[in-house]
Amino acid sequence: MNKALFLDRDGVINKDTAYLYKVENVEFVDGIFDLCKTAADNGFLIIVATNQGGIAMGNYSEKEMQDVHGYIEEEFAKNGIKISRFYFCPHHPDAAIEELKSECGCRKPKAGMFLRAQKDFDIDFSRSLMVGDKKTDRILIDGLKSYILKSAYCFDDYDVECLRDVIGKLHFS
Numbered sequence: 001m002n003k004a005l006f007l008d009r010d011g012v013i014n015k016d017t018a019y020l021y022k023v024e025n026v027e028f029v030d031g032i033f034d035l036c037k038t039a040a041d042n043g044f045l046i047i048v049a050t051n052q053g054g055i056a057m058g059n060y061s062e063k064e065m066q067d068v069h070g071y072i073e074e075e076f077a078k079n080g081i082k083i084s085r086f087y088f089c090p091h092h093p094d095a096a097i098e099e100l101k102s103e104c105g106c107r108k109p110k111a112g113m114f115l116r117a118q119k120d121f122d123i124d125f126s127r128s129l130m131v132g133d134k135k136t137d138r139i140l141i142d143g144l145k146s147y148i149l150k151s152a153y154c155f156d157d158y159d160v161e162c163l164r165d166v167i168g169k170l171h172f173s
Contacts, residue, residue, distance in 0.1 A: 001122050001123065001124035001127070002043075002045055002121050002122055002123050002124065003043060003044050003045070003124055003127035003128045003171065004044060004045040004046070004084075004117065004121065004123045004128040005035075005036065005039040005044040005045070005046055005047070005128070005129060005131070005170070006048075006049050006130040006131070006139075006144075007032075007036075007046065007049070007130075007131050007132075008048075008050055008130075008132035008133060008134070008137045009048055009050035009052075009072075009086075011029070011132070011133030011134070011149070011151050011153070012029060012032070012132060012133055012149065012163070013028065013029060013048065013072060014026050014027060014028055014029060014072065015027040015028075015029055016133065016151070016152075019054040019057075019059045020068060021054065021059065021060030021061075021064040021065060021068060022064070022068070023067055023068055023071040026068060026071055026072065028075070029163060030162070031162055031163030031164045032163055033076070033079045033081065034163070034164060034167070035131075035163045035166050035167055036076065036079075037079060037080060037081055038167050038170065039167075039170055040080075040081050040082065042170060042172050044128075044170065045121055046076070046081060046082065046083050046084055047083070047084050047085055047086075047087065047117050048069075048072075048083060048085070048087065048088075049087045049108065049113040049114060049117070049130070050086070050087070050088050050089070051088070051089050051107055051108050051136070052065055052088045052089060052090050053089075053090070053091065053092035053095070053107075055090040055097075055100065056090055056091055056092035056095035056096065056097050056100035056101065057092060057094075057095060057096050057097075058096040058097055062090060065088065069086045069088075073086075085117065085120065085121075087106075087113035087116060087117060088113075089104065089106040089107040089108070089112070091103075091104040091106070091107055092107070108132075108136050108139060109137070109138060109139055109140065111139055111140070111141050114139055114141055114144065115141075125141050125142065125143040125144040126143035126144075127171050128143075128145075129144065129145045129146065129147060129166075129170070129171075130145070130147070131146075131147050131148075131149065131160075131163070131166055132146065132147075132148055132149070133149045133151035133153055133154065134151070134153040134154060135153070135154060135157065145169070146159075147159040147160050147166055147169060148160070149162070149163065150162070
């Protein structure tokens with residue numbers, strides 16, 4: 001079985017600018033490449049699991065989101081890091097686009113994206129971890145450890161101050 005480093009996108013990989021959808025606005029969070037390079041060099045798959053409710057709200061298109069993901073993937077590759085897959089949830093319970101208005105099972109903190117990744121990549125959750133910047137990034141799956149970064153969303157109920165602090169949380173076996 002494989003181990004994975006699951007990452008939220010906005011606020012963990014890139015600075016959270018509220019509904020990021022333009023490649024030219026991507027700014028990487030300090031330490032993201034160090035964390036992911038260390039994880040990848042130690043056998044972790046790098047998997048992004050991101051709520052993208054801005055699609056459901058009509059703020060940007062799935063194509064615009066995919067363009068951002070493509071750019072992120074290219075920049076990671078330039079740093080010697082392979083992102084195994086991006087999983088995203090386009091739904092939102094208050095969506096402006098009716099067909100995306102949903103309390104679906106893939107929107108974090110629900111486990112849908114993670115269970116799909118487990119099936120796709122034979123992941124052992126007990127050897128894996130999730131890093132996010134909001135309480136909704138604390139995924140309740142037996143064995144999966146979730147670490148929340150200090151952020152504007154979690155300025156008092158967080159687990160780590162910065163991404164480099166997560167390196168010490170990786171299981172190297």
